[in-house]
Amino acid sequence: MKWPSHGSNPQYLYEAMGMELPDQYLDFSANINPLGPPDALKMKWNDxxxxxTVYPDPYSITLKEQLSKKEQVPTDSLLIGNGGAELITLAARMLEGKKVLLIQPTFSEYEHACRVNRCEIIIHQLEAPDFELNLDGIRQKLRDADALFFCNPNNPTGIHYTKSDMIMLMEECEKHDCLFILDEAFYDFLEDYQSLLPYIKRFPNLIVIRSMTKMFAIPGIRLGYAVGDPATIAKLQNLQSHWSTNAIALAAGELCIEEEAFIRRTQTYIANERNRLFTYYKKQGFMISASKVNFYLLQDPYRKDEFALFEFLLKKGIIPRHTFNFPGLEGNWLRFAIKNSQENEQLMEVLNQWRKHQC
Structure with missing residues (x-):
């Protein structure tokens, strides 16, 4: 069976399952902010x-200057892109034919982009349910790698690895002349995030990729940015299509970058909903990953696999993210986004029905 490679677009998932997409459904497979875009975006939308009718700024100067001021990094250390996915693709192009280490399970786009560019893939597998790093094992594999892709907080587990772990990986990568590509697409959902951007001055082998589509709920626009050593950023920019980021995306980014209160409100909302959901899951005997962000993995330990639960949820119009294309998970977990309170309540009601169905 050919499974969709990403969340969202549920019609493809139902098609793969041989099922009709219901008229009403709740999509928990796309992990974006349940509060929706900031109000300022709606107020300015007509503008x-x-x-x-105007070509966008190919250098994204205004947005770069705002980011430079906010993150305290030089503008020549910044590259604006058509979502994090484009920046991942550019990094993979830069690594064409080289050896790349992936820490699985992780975002499937890394492997796809690297294989398209004929990279040799080295795998370090994390073991469920704790998904601990095993740093000694990573050290061994870094000796043969030209680059490491690392997602923190990790997708699909939602687990956040410590700043000290990241520094160790940066140091180890530097020792072996290995590029460290750190994907922080969900960093701003963390209440206690410690920025690693100051380390780009110390580690020229560090590239940090961030998405603006998740926090600000604008995946249809596509916007992200990379931060790194100016020489590396210049290499990435040389591989980028001219005008890859459209004018509306740039204007939206210029508004969203100022929305500090919105980010704090989102963090509090997500934390409260996550605590409520996790309390319910533990009471009902479900296993969950130790997520710190706006999505998590779930497993029913009373079943040999999760396919029956997956099918049950789809029939009820609840759409989780399958994990058949995450190495090490192979469909034995389901990923859920944290949505608004009412939608999370509906999910729990359907899971109550599942529990009764199993009795």
Whole structure:
């Protein structure tokens, strides 16, 4: 069976399952902010119309200057992209034919982009349910690697690895002349995040990739940025298509970057909903990953696999993210985004029905 490689677009998932997409459903497979975009974006949306007749700034100067001021990094250390996915693709192009270490399970786009560019893939597998790093094992494999892709907080587990672990990996990569590509697509959902951007001055082998589509709920626009040593950023920019980021995305980013209160409100909301859900899951005997962000893995330990639960949920119009294409998970877990309170309540009601169905 050919499974969709990403969440969202549920029609493809139902098609793969040989099922009809219901008229009403809740999509828990796309892990974006349940509060939706900031109000400022809606208020300014009509103003964006005038931008469709003008070419976008190919250098994204205004947004770069805002990011430079906010993150305290030089503008030549920044590259704006068409979502994090484009920046991952550019990094893979830069690594064409080289050896790349992946820490699995992780975002499937790393492996796809690297294989398209004929990279040799080295795997370090994390073991469920704790998904501990086993740093000694990573050290051994870094000796043969030209680059390491690392997602923190990790997708699909939602687990956040410590700053000290990241520094160790940066040091180890530097020792072996290995590029460290750190994907922080969900960093801003963490309440106690410690920025690693100051380390780009100390570690020229570090690239940090961030997405703006998750926190600000704008996946249809596509916007992200990379931060790194100016020489590396220049290499990535040389591989980028001209005008890859459209004018509306840039204007939206210029608004969103100022939304500090919105980010704090989101963090509090997600933390409260996550605590409520996790309390319910533990009471009902479900296993969950130790997520610190807006999504998590779930497993029913009373079943040999999760396919029956997966099918049950789809029939009820609840759409989780399958894990058949995450090495080490192979469908034995389901990933859920944290949505708004009412939608999370509906999920728990359907899981109550599942428990009764099993009795």
């Amino acid at each position: 964006f119309y005038n931008k469709v």
